[in-house]
Amino acid sequence: MPAHLDEGISVVIANWNGGGHILDCLSSLYEQSRRPDEIVIVDNGSIDGSPFLVRQKFPAAKLLTRPLNEGFCVGYNRAIAASRHPFVLILNSDVFLDPSFLAKALVAAKEDDRIGWVCGRVRGMREGQPDFSGCYLRRRIALASGEGTTTGDVFAGSGATIFCRRTMLDDLAIHGEVYDEAYFAYIEDLDLAWRAQLRGWRCVYRDEISCRHIGSASQGGRVRVLDKSVLFLTHILKNRYLTLIKNATPGIAVRFFAPFVLGELAIWMALITRHPGRARAIPSAIAGAVRLIPQTLKKRRHVMRRRTTSDRHLLGLTRGIW
Numbered sequence: 001m002p003a004h005l006d007e008g009i010s011v012v013i014a015n016w017n018g019g020g021h022i023l024d025c026l027s028s029l030y031e032q033s034r035r036p037d038e039i040v041i042v043d044n045g046s047i048d049g050s051p052f053l054v055r056q057k058f059p060a061a062k063l064l065t066r067p068l069n070e071g072f073c074v075g076y077n078r079a080i081a082a083s084r085h086p087f088v089l090i091l092n093s094d095v096f097l098d099p100s101f102l103a104k105a106l107v108a109a110k111e112d113d114r115i116g117w118v119c120g121r122v123r124g125m126r127e128g129q130p131d132f133s134g135c136y137l138r139r140r141i142a143l144a145s146g147e148g149t150t151t152g153d154v155f156a157g158s159g160a161t162i163f164c165r166r167t168m169l170d171d172l173a174i175h176g177e178v179y180d181e182a183y184f185a186y187i188e189d190l191d192l193a194w195r196a197q198l199r200g201w202r203c204v205y206r207d208e209i210s211c212r213h214i215g216s217a218s219q220g221g222r223v224r225v226l227d228k229s230v231l232f233l234t235h236i237l238k239n240r241y242l243t244l245i246k247n248a249t250p251g252i253a254v255r256f257f258a259p260f261v262l263g264e265l266a267i268w269m270a271l272i273t274r275h276p277g278r279a280r281a282i283p284s285a286i287a288g289a290v291r292l293i294p295q296t297l298k299k300r301r302h303v304m305r306r307r308t309t310s311d312r313h314l315l316g317l318t319r320g321i322w
Contacts, residue, residue, distance in 0.1 A: 008085030014075030116168030117156020117200030120209025134205025140263030159189025237285035
């Protein structure tokens with residue numbers, strides 16, 4: 001295979017009512033010093049006219065439309081399946097890349113065949129919104145941005161922009177699903193990163209790679225967890241339970257148990273006392289997780305059977321007792 005085909009880059013985007021930002025997102029892709037070789041967009045039943053705008057302004061992009069919103073995970077799985085190049089940028093529609101993003105990410109990925117995921121600095125665009133650098137795992141099942149990190153291995157990057165090898169995505173897919181479609185949306189990036197670490201794929205952070213991110217644009221910019229709708233709060237809570245069940249070894253489960261339970265109680269109390277109208281997300285999340293336990297245990301068996309790394313490796317990418 002010619003060398004240039006070995007370096008082909010597909011960009012995949014799932015869009016849902018992203019008319020306010022997806023055109024700027026796509027413009028940033030066409031302004032790259034190293035342009036992508038294809039752009040695949042799956043539209044999840046948008047009703048804001050954004051598919052028409054994409055077709056009109058960017059006819060070269062491959063646009064697949066769906067009649068309804070099947071969720072973040074289904075949308076991106078469809079986009080990944082429809083793409084064809086060996087490197088894949090999984091991109092949120094409210095992210096705007098700096099012009100050298102793809103060129104620098106490709107250079108970093110080629111440093112080692114076991115680098116499956118390259119991440120950079122994600123700069124927030126809203127007042128008070130923090131920047132994200134390379135992320136570490138917290139014991140309460142959350143990602144913590146590693147402030148001060150300049151280069152090196154991390155647990156994950158921001159799920160808003162994942163530059164990765166297709167071979168990693170193929171390796172991590174369970175029954176053809178890169179993202180677990182039982183999640184619908186949220187925490188899917190943490191789950192993907194955990195499975196990647198268990199398989200020995202490296203995630204590396206490079207501070208010179210950067211982009212800007214609106215954050216939760218489909219939720220009207222409600223970045224804080226407690227500010228989200230009941231539906232999305234339900235998915236966030238449910239998916240944290242499923243991620244722990246699917247990916248935690250017995251040793252990790254013991255170490256994470258107390259911080260996880262305390263963190264969960266804190267979230268529940270905050271919802272009940274400060275946002276009582278959204279507290280119904282708690283029983284909905286628990287019921288949803290319980291219903292999905294049988295299929296999650298099947299996925300766990302798949303993950304654990306193929307695991308290649310130790311608990312010590314994962315703990316090395318964990319920060320804090322909380």
